[in-house]
Amino acid sequence: xxxxxxxxxxxxxxxxxxxxxxxxxxxxxxxxxxxxxxxxxxxxxxxxxxxxxxxxxxxxxxxxxxxxxxxxxxxxxxxxxxxxxxxxxxxxxxxxxxxxxxxxxxxxxxxxxxxxxxxxxxxxxxxxxxxxxxxxxxxxxxxxxxxxxxxxxxxxxxxxxxxxxxxxxxxxxxxxxxxxxxxxxxxxxxxxxxxxxxxxxxxxxxxxxxxxxxxxxxxxxxxxxxxxxxxxxxxxxxxxxxxxxxxxxx
Ligand SMILES: Nc1ncnc2c1ncn2[C@@H]1O[C@H](COP(=O)(O)OP(=O)(O)OP(=O)(O)O)[C@@H](O)[C@H]1O
Ligand SMILES: [Mg+2]
Numbered sequence: 001x002x003x004x005x006x007x008x009x010x011x012x013x014x015x016x017x018x019x020x021x022x023x024x025x026x027x028x029x030x031x032x033x034x035x036x037x038x039x040x041x042x043x044x045x046x047x048x049x050x051x052x053x054x055x056x057x058x059x060x061x062x063x064x065x066x067x068x069x070x071x072x073x074x075x076x077x078x079x080x081x082x083x084x085x086x087x088x089x090x091x092x093x094x095x096x097x098x099x100x101x102x103x104x105x106x107x108x109x110x111x112x113x114x115x116x117x118x119x120x121x122x123x124x125x126x127x128x129x130x131x132x133x134x135x136x137x138x139x140x141x142x143x144x145x146x147x148x149x150x151x152x153x154x155x156x157x158x159x160x161x162x163x164x165x166x167x168x169x170x171x172x173x174x175x176x177x178x179x180x181x182x183x184x185x186x187x188x189x190x191x192x193x194x195x196x197x198x199x200x201x202x203x204x205x206x207x208x209x210x211x212x213x214x215x216x217x218x219x220x221x222x223x224x225x226x227x228x229x230x231x232x233x234x235x236x237x238x239x240x241x242x243x244x245x246x247x248x249x250x
Contacts, residue, residue, distance in 0.1 A: 002129060002140040002249060004156055007123070007165035008175050009146030012195035013037075015224060016047035017143040018234050022243040025101035027141040030088055032096075035106040036125040036155065037145040038118040044097070047177070048233030049104050052097040056108030056124060060147060065108075065120045081124065082131045088138050098218050118145075122153040129158030139248075148175070160233050161189045161248065168194075168201045173208045180210065191215035217246040 005017045006213065017033060025031045035043045044051045059065050059081060077184035087101075096103045107157050125142075134140055134236040142159065143151045156162060164179045166172040176192060183190035192209060193201055202217045216234040 004159040196220040216240040
């Protein structure tokens with residue numbers, strides 16, 4: 001299964017991706033976390049890992065990727081990054097780091113002033129996910145950049161389900177409607193993960209949200225806050241994330 005995690009800036013996308021990855025690994029899944037957020041540098045720390053060399057580096061950096069974007073695959077239908085489909089085992093080991101049953105792959109990162117836009121990274125993320133074959137015990141969790149640009153790039157096409165992380169804010173509510181609209185159009189199951197909520201906040205959000213989509217409601221906790229602020233690995237187990245994992249594997 002390939003699951004994409006999205007939502008507004010700071011809603012808790014990376015937190016949910018990291019916690020879910022840990023839960024899935026503990027259940028014996030072969031987990032790949034795909035960091036497709038080119039601007040942020042936090043996810044690998046939440047997983048207790050070093051940032052690996054990016055997939056973009058593997059393909060010769062931005063220049064290499066741009067060159068390949070111009071090429072056609074044997075069928076002629078898409079830019080030819082890949083000679084054939086990849087299984088999880090065929091992902092180049094040099095482009096990932098691994099810890100306790102979780103592998104992390106970063107698509108690409110913005111490093112410098114004036115280096116150009118992130119479009120080649122978006123194309124690479126889409127092609128990589130489209131090209132990746134997964135088995136029953138494989139779980140791919142894609143952490144995205146804030147907002148909905150990835151929908152515009154079509155990254156969701158290669159995914160089986162979408163998780164929208166919604167914090168208690170007007171912006172998240174608005175975004176949830178847009179994401180629901182797009183998910184329906186592309187026919188992908190969509191679940192809402194409410195974050196930083198207690199019963200009162202959850203009830204208030206449900207006044208404006210489609211409650212049937214809510215798969216988890218994660219409370220604001222000191223453990224997550226402290227680890228997040230310190231850039232430390234998430235060691236905590238979160239009941240609502242376990243519920244989310246049950247639902248996904250069920
Ligand atoms: N339920 C929670 N309880 C306490 N702190 C939380 C919770 N969820 C997220 N945080 C903290 O909020 C901060 C932002 O979370 P996170 O990085 O996951 O958001 P994001 O949506 O990935 O942000 P960005 O849009 O910048 O990628 C982190 O420091 C994280 O530890
Ligand atoms: Mg993030």
